[in-house]
Amino acid sequence: MKIKLFRIHSDIEDLEREQYSNQYIDDINIALASDDIELTSETDSPINLVFVESGGSEAKFVELLPSLTEPILILQSSKYNSLPATLEINTYCHLNNIQAIMILGSKDECVSFLKNVSNFLMTREEIKGSRLGVIGKPSDWLIASKVDYKEVKEKFFIDIVDIPYEEFIDEINKEILSDIKIYDELLEKVHNDVNRLNSALYIYSALKRLINLYNLDGLTIRCFDLLSSHKTTSCLALALLNQENIVATCEGDVPTMITMYIMQKVSGFSSFQANPSSLEFDKKEILFSHCTLPLNMCRSYTLDTHFESKLGIGIKGELDTVRASVVKLCPDLKTVLAVSGNINKNESYEGYCRSQISMSFDPRSVMAFATIPFGNHVVISYGDYYRDFLQYIELSLSLYETKKDKE
Numbered sequence: 001m002k003i004k005l006f007r008i009h010s011d012i013e014d015l016e017r018e019q020y021s022n023q024y025i026d027d028i029n030i031a032l033a034s035d036d037i038e039l040t041s042e043t044d045s046p047i048n049l050v051f052v053e054s055g056g057s058e059a060k061f062v063e064l065l066p067s068l069t070e071p072i073l074i075l076q077s078s079k080y081n082s083l084p085a086t087l088e089i090n091t092y093c094h095l096n097n098i099q100a101i102m103i104l105g106s107k108d109e110c111v112s113f114l115k116n117v118s119n120f121l122m123t124r125e126e127i128k129g130s131r132l133g134v135i136g137k138p139s140d141w142l143i144a145s146k147v148d149y150k151e152v153k154e155k156f157f158i159d160i161v162d163i164p165y166e167e168f169i170d171e172i173n174k175e176i177l178s179d180i181k182i183y184d185e186l187l188e189k190v191h192n193d194v195n196r197l198n199s200a201l202y203i204y205s206a207l208k209r210l211i212n213l214y215n216l217d218g219l220t221i222r223c224f225d226l227l228s229s230h231k232t233t234s235c236l237a238l239a240l241l242n243q244e245n246i247v248a249t250c251e252g253d254v255p256t257m258i259t260m261y262i263m264q265k266v267s268g269f270s271s272f273q274a275n276p277s278s279l280e281f282d283k284k285e286i287l288f289s290h291c292t293l294p295l296n297m298c299r300s301y302t303l304d305t306h307f308e309s310k311l312g313i314g315i316k317g318e319l320d321t322v323r324a325s326v327v328k329l330c331p332d333l334k335t336v337l338a339v340s341g342n343i344n345k346n347e348s349y350e351g352y353c354r355s356q357i358s359m360s361f362d363p364r365s366v367m368a369f370a371t372i373p374f375g376n377h378v379v380i381s382y383g384d385y386y387r388d389f390l391q392y393i394e395l396s397l398s399l400y401e402t403k404k405d406k407e
Helices: 013-033 056-069 083-095 108-129 149-156 165-173 184-189 196-216 224-228 234-244 254-267 363-373 385-406
Strands: 002-008 038-040 050-051 073-077 100-103 128-137 160-162 218-221 247-250 271-279 287-290 298-304 314-319 323-331 336-346 356-359 380-383
Touching: 002 013, 002 056, 013 038, 013 108, 013 149, 050 056, 050 083, 056 083, 056 363, 073 083, 073 108, 073 247, 083 100, 100 108, 100 149, 100 271, 100 298, 108 385, 128 196, 128 254, 149 160, 149 254, 149 356, 149 385, 160 196, 165 196, 184 196, 184 298, 196 218, 196 224, 196 234, 218 254, 234 247, 234 314, 254 323, 254 380, 254 385, 271 356, 271 363, 314 356, 323 356, 323 385, 336 363
Parallel strands: 002 038, 002 050, 050 073, 073 100, 128 160, 128 218, 218 247
Antiparallel strands: 271 287, 271 380, 287 356, 298 314, 323 336, 323 380, 336 356
């Protein structure tokens, strides 16, 4: 990834400052090379960085503005009054509603932040134009989980597309099966009950056709209505789609779908939509459970029934006992739950959904579940990607607020 470099400094000739600045950029580029990032003036990249080499360069920035593409990255060097000039420039940008991101700190800290910001900008470019489908309306009990589609588009560049539930049902009723490579494995896990398996896979196949028809990158489905109409569930279908890196959530939960989609983009991995089912403050433990789980997150799995209805197919998966992130973009599209903890054990308690894990957290993270209004689902991903998710949301919201003020 190339970032277009602009350099500004005062009109006072200073060979020592020039040599220092040249070396500063060289050192940063050497450190960035491992991530295939380069600051160079020899590019037409839409990502622009202004290196403030010295004090007295503020007016030069204003002159340069017509040539710059927002958001503008502003880098300082901590010498030759570079930092105070950068702070003045950033304040000017703030007052004039110009999208700008300062790169501050020591050289190593600037490199680290540049990597993070570059990843953010690359991910944002990748997400632009994404389409996520809502099949039917959110489940009736999701009374706090509706979002403003226009606001989703403006903040996160994601289009939300409503798809009539009747169209989905029509596709299921065609009873056409897509080619499923692990069909024999799945059949063995339902004890060769072909009708039970095919009923679940008709849903998967119907969703695949709708994904192609509407050019979707992910979806959520009002799934519980299938219990009465088809005596089955979408749990297996969603597990298979998520394994294919097509984000799929249940209950028509739009905020969870958006969360899972962004988390997949920042981490590169599938994630688990789950209910926080039991919380113990003294032990600093939370039990999470659900009946759908991406099969590529399972070290092993069995196919049970759906928990509440005892119908269809639910996934009982065993997850790795590793460090994991728990995140959720709240329905207000500005508040975020983002913590990490340890998956301690896979559980098999009665009275909970099929896939169950107990996780331990530090006291502050446990308290976040009681104080942040995130709804009834969270998204769990292997690894400490909660920081990347949080930074992505915060930068997106910051740039959105600047753009809104400009308008």
